[in-house]
Amino acid sequence: MAFAFTGAVAVVTGAGSGIGRATAHAFAKRGAHVVVTDLDPDRATAVAGELGDHAVAASCDVTSIHDLEAVRDVALDRFGRVDLVMNNVGVLAVGAVEDIPLEGWQRVVDVNLMSVVRSNLVFLPRLLAQGSGWIVNTASTAGLLPYGYDRLPYTATKHAIVGLSESLALYLRTRGVGVSCLCPAGVATNILEQITFYGDPRPPRGPSFPIVDPDAVGELVADGVSKGRFLILTTPEVADELGEHGADVDAYLSRLAADDS
Numbered sequence: 001m002a003f004a005f006t007g008a009v010a011v012v013t014g015a016g017s018g019i020g021r022a023t024a025h026a027f028a029k030r031g032a033h034v035v036v037t038d039l040d041p042d043r044a045t046a047v048a049g050e051l052g053d054h055a056v057a058a059s060c061d062v063t064s065i066h067d068l069e070a071v072r073d074v075a076l077d078r079f080g081r082v083d084l085v086m087n088n089v090g091v092l093a094v095g096a097v098e099d100i101p102l103e104g105w106q107r108v109v110d111v112n113l114m115s116v117v118r119s120n121l122v123f124l125p126r127l128l129a130q131g132s133g134w135i136v137n138t139a140s141t142a143g144l145l146p147y148g149y150d151r152l153p154y155t156a157t158k159h160a161i162v163g164l165s166e167s168l169a170l171y172l173r174t175r176g177v178g179v180s181c182l183c184p185a186g187v188a189t190n191i192l193e194q195i196t197f198y199g200d201p202r203p204p205r206g207p208s209f210p211i212v213d214p215d216a217v218g219e220l221v222a223d224g225v226s227k228g229r230f231l232i233l234t235t236p237e238v239a240d241e242l243g244e245h246g247a248d249v250d251a252y253l254s255r256l257a258a259d260d261s
Helices: 018-029 041-054 065-079 102-130 149-173 214-226 236-247 249-260
Strands: 009-012 033-038 055-059 084-087 092-094 133-138 177-183 195-197 231-233
Touching: 009 018, 009 065, 018 033, 018 041, 018 084, 018 214, 033 041, 033 065, 041 055, 055 065, 065 102, 084 102, 092 102, 092 149, 102 133, 102 149, 102 177, 133 149, 133 214, 149 177, 177 214, 214 231, 231 236, 236 249
Parallel strands: 009 033, 009 084, 033 055, 084 133, 092 195, 133 177, 177 231
Antiparallel strands: none
């Protein structure tokens, strides 16, 4: 499968900054109309203004199915259809496993994972009815590899999004709808705004993957979707780690444990 951007209508959540903003630009550059959504309406409006007449802004809290329904209606009212939905909102709870309270887990699950569930309920029936379209879910390298134990709610939800996306891809492929899963490693974004620290605050740990500019990630997403790719990585080193992990999980975990000691 592949996706043609010219004349298509893309909805991007969390598009007021970072990866979402960059991807909205990449979609628009390829000829798509873009519905730019963000929890911060000023940021959404600013990005839509950068894209010009082929974009519209909408405020959206992805924990509200009513907000997502309103975004769908904005897309239909302005452009008449929806062809691509990118679910791109994520928050982190960072701290020792035993320090993160239940409410910290609940917020991360509600924002990161249940937002994708809500989005599917709102947009998927329309994509299925028209027999075409694309879904992009932003997961993380932390959803592929086990290093993120200092932000376990985030890691758990990103693993869930990878699994959800793989199964959704199998379900939708014969129905004309494609799925891509973006798993960024280090990206220079404002993610620190989305972190709640518990216990002794320390910077999140992780492997030493190269830091990538958001604009480069946006181009990778648009290029991956146009070529029908499922897994979109931001640096080839992640593929090497995945190969090592898949070849012998026990040996891989032992190596990581030794590195941490």
